[in-house]
Amino acid sequence: MSRNPILRLAACVLAASIHMQSVVRADAERPNIVFIFTDDHSPNAIGAYDRWLKSVDPTPNIDRLASQGMLFERSYCTNSICGPVRAVIETGRHSHKNGFRRNYDGFDWDQPTFPKLLRESGYQTVMYGKYHLGGTPQGYDEWKVLPGQGVYYNPGFITPDGRDRIEGHSTDIITGMAVDWLREGRDPDAPFLLRVQYKAPHRGWMPPLRHLDAFDDVLIPEPPTLFFDHRTQSPASRHQEMEIDRHLCPHHDLVLDLVPDRGDYPGIQRRQDTSNWNTLRRMTPEQLAAWRAHFEPHDEAFHAAKLEGIDLVRWKYQRYLRNYLGCIRGVDENVADLLAALDELGLAENTVVIYSSDQGFFLGDRGWYDKRWMYETSFEMPLIIRWPGVTEPGSRENRLIQNLDYAPTFLEMAGVEIPDDYQGRSLVPLLRGEDDLEWRDALYYHYYEYPGYHMVPPHRGVRTDRFKLMHIHPFGEWEFYDLEADPMELTNQYGNPWYEEQIAALKTRLDELAEQYRDDTDLSERSAEWKEKFRSAAK
Numbered sequence: 001m002s003r004n005p006i007l008r009l010a011a012c013v014l015a016a017s018i019h020m021q022s023v024v025r026a027d028a029e030r031p032n033i034v035f036i037f038t039d040d041h042s043p044n045a046i047g048a049y050d051r052w053l054k055s056v057d058p059t060p061n062i063d064r065l066a067s068q069g070m071l072f073e074r075s076y077c078t079n080s081i082c083g084p085v086r087a088v089i090e091t092g093r094h095s096h097k098n099g100f101r102r103n104y105d106g107f108d109w110d111q112p113t114f115p116k117l118l119r120e121s122g123y124q125t126v127m128y129g130k131y132h133l134g135g136t137p138q139g140y141d142e143w144k145v146l147p148g149q150g151v152y153y154n155p156g157f158i159t160p161d162g163r164d165r166i167e168g169h170s171t172d173i174i175t176g177m178a179v180d181w182l183r184e185g186r187d188p189d190a191p192f193l194l195r196v197q198y199k200a201p202h203r204g205w206m207p208p209l210r211h212l213d214a215f216d217d218v219l220i221p222e223p224p225t226l227f228f229d230h231r232t233q234s235p236a237s238r239h240q241e242m243e244i245d246r247h248l249c250p251h252h253d254l255v256l257d258l259v260p261d262r263g264d265y266p267g268i269q270r271r272q273d274t275s276n277w278n279t280l281r282r283m284t285p286e287q288l289a290a291w292r293a294h295f296e297p298h299d300e301a302f303h304a305a306k307l308e309g310i311d312l313v314r315w316k317y318q319r320y321l322r323n324y325l326g327c328i329r330g331v332d333e334n335v336a337d338l339l340a341a342l343d344e345l346g347l348a349e350n351t352v353v354i355y356s357s358d359q360g361f362f363l364g365d366r367g368w369y370d371k372r373w374m375y376e377t378s379f380e381m382p383l384i385i386r387w388p389g390v391t392e393p394g395s396r397e398n399r400l401i402q403n404l405d406y407a408p409t410f411l412e413m414a415g416v417e418i419p420d421d422y423q424g425r426s427l428v429p430l431l432r433g434e435d436d437l438e439w440r441d442a443l444y445y446h447y448y449e450y451p452g453y454h455m456v457p458p459h460r461g462v463r464t465d466r467f468k469l470m471h472i473h474p475f476g477e478w479e480f481y482d483l484e485a486d487p488m489e490l491t492n493q494y495g496n497p498w499y500e501e502q503i504a505a506l507k508t509r510l511d512e513l514a515e516q517y518r519d520d521t522d523l524s525e526r527s528a529e530w531k532e533k534f535r536s537a538a539k
């Protein structure tokens with residue numbers, strides 16, 4: 001409730017009048033939900049997760065949210081890629097059930113998504129920002145979404161009334177939409193679901209102009225595995241295209257030559273909607289001048305230095321991380337603005353605030369960028385939930401949870417019945433701090449997108465409290481990790497007789513989970529010739 005005594009009195013009078021109308025009273029007891037969702041924000045780049053990037057203080061405001069709520073330490077996705085993660089959240093069902101396995105699949109909006117059920121129960125439902133599902137959103141009273149991946153500067157939006165183009169940085173614009181709606185758009189007598197979904201910090205990592213130099217004076221710490229050679233992995237995980245060294249190409253993948261006349265290399269194919277390059281063409285002359293003033297001297301210095309080998313990897317890592325973290329600095333500031341608006345409007349006490357991102361992201365660990373793998377770094381998702389009066393401030397939860405659990409959680413928060421075919425579990429008992437609870441012992445994972453960007457092969461897997469088994473099925477490859485002995489998953493123990501029993505047990509558990517979730521994906525291996533070609537391409 002507001003700190004202002006007059007507003008507080010007004011709220012009490014309002015509450016008393018609501019008390020007389022039983023239908024509305026039920027609504028007044030149901031919490032509002034503000035779901036803040038970013039793209040590719042690794043827990044490694046959140047201070048509250050206490051990982052190797054904490055020393056650069058990437059997220060002071062998200063950390064404050066964590067200190068007021070609950071942080072999930074073992075939170076994972078079911079399929080580590082942007083659109084499919086969102087489809088699982090929307091539907092409460094695995095990719096193989098909701099039909100959206102790969103980014104280029106189409107999403108069937110006719111499914112019983114959780115916002116539809118909230119809306120039917122009297123919630124106002126609103127979504128702004130990146131949705132990455134394609135098609136016309138269903139289940140929302142109001143929406144403005146970025147087409148595809150969206151762009152950072154002067155983005156276009158799809159709205160129910162057609163296309164709109166707004167000047168500014170996408171993170172600031174999306175927050176502006178949300179705050180405007182909170183102030184003027186909503187019906188104060190009904191609870192709401194407000195989804196605030198940023199493009200940041202997705203590639204091509206373009207921070208707001210005010211944060212271009214935010215990390216210039218800091219040497220970003222390197223992860224211990226920046227130069228990992230992958231020889232202790234199966235050939236499948238050596239065959240990929242996601243290495244800072246070999247694949248984060250200086251003049252292609254958006255790390256170097258970030259001013260127009262430097263980077264226009266003939267023959268370099270640029271992605272239509274994600275490239276810094278196309279975004280530079282959308283900038284106003286003032287924006288471009290500020291951008292150029294920042295990057296041009298850095299690019300000149302880089303070319304003069306003629307770096308090679310590990311020095312070049314280190315330079316690319318610094319440039320990549322500075323821009324990535326600059327995007328996150330923009331998000332963090334905007335989270336503060338949203339929280340301030342909730343306080344100012346007297347909404348904070350009855351509003352659940354969730355911070356999450358669609359998957360983790362390699363930030364130089366294993367020598368990589370991007371995501372997709374079931375390795376912890378890209379399998380995990382940050383999740384912080386502040387629910388005043390329910391979550392213990394500063395609490396940490398370490399039971400195994402997944403994005404599959406979000407939809408049932410939102411429904412239970414709102415007192416709405418969870419459909420039988422939803423495959424996750426509500427986190428509400430965990431949020432209430434219930435310890436005496438039977439909880440799942442294993443997570444199921446399945447990634448499908450191949451061939452595609454970064455050439456990560458399809459794989460499925462199971463993770464328990466201590467062990468992980470990955471089945472890279474088109475290639476007949478397996479990986480097994482003891483996460484207690486080897487938390488960074490550096491040594492594949494598949495085939496090690498020491499673990500024979502545990503590997504057999506996890507194989508059984510994997511089949512049981514596939515059965516439980518009714519995953520009938522074809523797991524047949526590719527031809528021997530095909531596999532040989534694949535193996536010979538492995539590093």
Ligand code: CA
Pocket residue numbers: 039040081082202358359
């Ligand atoms: Ca993503």
